[in-house]
Amino acid sequence: MKTAYRPTPSSGRQAALIALRNLKMARSAHAYVRGNTIRFYQWLESLESHTLPDGPPIWICGDCHVGNLGPISNAQGHVEIQIRDLDQTVVGNPVHDLIRLGLSLATAARGSDLSGVVIATMMEQMMEGYERAFDTACEDAGGSIESPESARVIMRQAWKRTWKNLARDRIENTKPTIPLGKSFWPLSREEKRAVKQLFADEIVARLATLLRSRDEGASVKVLDAAYWVKGCSSLGRLRVAVLLDVGRGSSSGDDLCLMDIKEAIQAAAPRYPAVRMPRDNGERIVEGARHLAPFLGERMRASRFLDRSVFLRELLPQDLKVEINQLTHDEAMKVARFLALVVGKAHARQMDGSTRESWQRELQRNRSKKLDAPTWLWTSIVELVSRHERGYLEHCRRYAMDSATR
Template identity: 25%
Template sequence: MVVTSAGDVRAPGKGNAQTQSARQLTRADRAARGKDARASAPLEAHAEFTPDGSRDPIGLLLEQAKSRIPELVPVRHGRMLVSPFAYFRGAALPMAVDLAGTPTSGLRVQLCGDAHLSNFGAFASPERRLVFDVNDFDETLPGPFEWDVKRLGASLAVAGRDNEFSRKARRTVVLSAVEAYRTAMRAFAEQHFLDVWYAHLDVAATLGEVRSQMKRKRVKLTEKTLAKAHTRDSMQALNKLTTVVDGRRQIISMPPLIEPIEEIFADVQVAKIYEVVRAVLGKYRRTLESDRKHLLEYFTLMQVARKVVGVGSVGTRAWVLLMDAEDGTEPLFLQSKEAQPSVLAAFCGRSQYSNEGERVVVGQRLMQAESDILLGWTHVVDPDGTDRDYYVRQLKDWKVSVPIESMIPSGMKVYAHMCGWTLARAHARSGDRFALAAYLGRSAKFDNAIADFAETYADQNERDYAALQAAVKDGRAEATTTI
C-alpha cells in the first residue's frame, strides 16, 4: 500500500500517476503538507461539535435495522439500553453522521471506523504470543484520521461517566489516549517503514500495569481472565458450545444467542443451506494463503448455527461453523459474519472492493500488527436469492478483554494510553505518518481539543440514549432487555 500526496490510501496498481508523485515527495515535503493542513483545520477546531437541528439518531438506527434479521433487532436495542456506554457502542452510524459535520484535516488513513475502547483487546498472534490491537473492522474504510481519534476519545468520556469518574478524571483519561497517539505518531515518523510494521505492545507488561490499577476486588478476577486467555481456542469453544448426542457432537441450542440451523429452517431448506455453505467454504479457501488452504483441507464441516454477536452487530447475519479434522476430538470453530457497507461510506466514499467482506479483511490486515491466520472473505447467495458478503475467522483464539466497568481512573488512564498508541501504529501503517506527525505537532493543542470534543459528545450521547429509552417506551422502537 502507498499513500497519495493528500494522504489517501491506495492499493498497489491503483492510481499510478498519483502513486508515482507520492513516491517522489521527500519527508520534508510530506511534513510541510501536514503543517499546511492546519490552515483548513486548525488543531483547536477539533474541539467543535454543534449538533444538527435535524439529526435523528433513532431514525438512523431504525433505518439501519431494515437490513438486519427482524427478530434480532429488539435484542440489539435491548443491549444498547444497558447503559449510555452500551448505547455508544451500537451508535457508530449516528456518530459517523455527526463527524461528517466537523472540521476535517484531509489527512486520510485506513480507519477502524468504530474505534471505541471496547474494540481493542488481546488475542493470539500466528506465533502464539498474546498481542494487543484493534479487533473490530466492520466499518473500516479510508477516511480522516481524526474520526477514529474522536470516537476513541468520546468512548473514554462516556465510559468514565458510566464508572462515575469526576470530570477532571475523565479528561485525564482522554488526554492520556490522545497524547499517546500524538507522541507515538511523531516517534513513528522517525522510524523506518519496517520498524513501524513490526511494532507491537508488550501485552504481559502493559496489561499487568492495568491490572495493578483496578479495583482490588476485581484484581483476582482479571488475573484469572488473563491466565485463561491461552485456553480460549477451538477446544475451549468445543466444550462450551457443544455436546454429544447419540455419539455425534452437536452445537448446543441457546436461542436466540446460538441456534443450530436445523431449529431455524425447514428440513428442505437446511439441506440447501448446507450445500450452499460447503460451496461458500470452497470460495473462502481461495482467499487464504496457500499454506492456510492446505491446513483447512484437513477439516470437514459438521454443523452450522446462527450466533448473536456484540452490541452494534446484533441483527447482522453471523454463523458458527463447527469443523472437525478427525473423530470429533480436533475441532475448529469458524465464525462467518455478514459484512454490510461501512457506516462511513456515505461520507468517505465507497470502498474500492466490490465485496464488503474483502473490504473488512484488507482493512484488518492493514491496521493490525498480526491477524488471524484463517481470516478470509466470501460471497453468499441465500436460498431466497439475496446476495450477501461475509468475512470468516476463527471463533476464539486466546481472546481477552479488560472489564471496562471495573476500572478506576488510573487503570483506565493506562488502558487509554495503550489504545492511543495502538491506534497511532495502525494509522502509521496506512497513512502518511510524516504529514500526520507534523500536523499534530509537539504541543498539547490537539490533545486538549479532542478532550473538549469528547466531553461535549458524551453530553450528546446521554441525550441520544434517553431518546432511545423514550422511543422504546412510546413504541417507535422495540427492545428485548432480558437477553
C-alpha cells in the first residue's frame, strides 16, 4: 500500500489533502466548478454588465451545482430527490442558486460537446422548471414535468440499495471495521478520544436511532473511526467517518450505522444583511437543511469536535447524487428543467402565497424576444463560463508545474 495514502495526522495530512484537491479539480472543467465555490462568488461580485434582482430573503443552498442534488431518504424510509449538500447555506438571494445551477449545467453541456444554442435552450428550460414550482402549492407543483433518464435510473438504484451496498461503496467492506487506505486515514489519539466523547453525548447518540427500524432507546457503541478523504472543495477540512453498533444484537445490517462528521466553516455565499441566522456554523447548516431539504435536515445535528464546529448525519443506502456524464440534446433539456424544479420547490416551500407571486413576476421581467430566460441570468452564465474556462486552464497549468517540480 502506498504511504501517500496513509499519512499520519502529524506528518503532512493537510498538505496531502490540498494536493489531492488540486488534482481532483484539474481532472475536468465540471470538477473545477464543484471545487470552486469561493471563486464563483468572487467572479459573480465582479460582474458589472448586469444587475441581479433582489429575491426574497430565504434559505438558499449557496453551492447549487448538479452534484449537490440527488435522492435523499428520511427516517421513515421515503425517498425524494432534494438538495443534498448544505455546507454553504445562508439566508440570501435565491438568484445565486439559479446562477450556480446554470453554470454547472452549462459546463456539463460543454463537456458533452453540446452547442451554445443548446445551452441557451437549457437556460430556458431551467427557468420553466424553476417557475413551475411556484404555480401551485409547492409540494404538488411540477407533476407534469418529465424526469430525465439519469434521475429515473438513480431513483431506481436508491430504492434497491441496502446496507451492504452502502458498505461496499463507502467503506469497501461489509465487516464492522473501516479499512485504512486511499479513502480512510488513521486518526490521532486525540481525535479518537474526541469521537468517543462525542457519541457519549445522549443527544448525539440518539441521531443513530432515528430510523423506524431501530429502537429509540437502543445503546450506541463506537466500533471504528477514521479520517475520511472525501469531497472536493471540502478537502482539507476535518471529516471523520464513524462506524456505530446500534443495539445489543450482532454487528451487521440494520445494527450498523455509518456516521459522517464534517467540519462546518463560514459560508462563502453572501447572506442578506440584517437577517437572523445561527452564529454557529454547524447550527446554520442544520437549520438551512431543515428548510431546503427536510428529508436530510431531520437527520442532522450540530455539535463541537475538538473545539471545532461540526455537523453530523447518518449516511443511508438511498443517499446518492445525480451523475451526469454524456448529455444528449433531449436529456440536457430534461435535466435542466427537472433539477431546477427541485431547487424551485426548496425555495417555494419557504414563501407564502404573496411572496411567491411577487417573485414570479420578478422572474418574468427582463426577457427578450429571442430568449425566454431573464437577461441577467444569460449574461451571468456567459461571463462566468468564460471566467471559469480561463480559471480552469490556469489551475491545470499551475498544478502541472507544481507536480513537475516535486
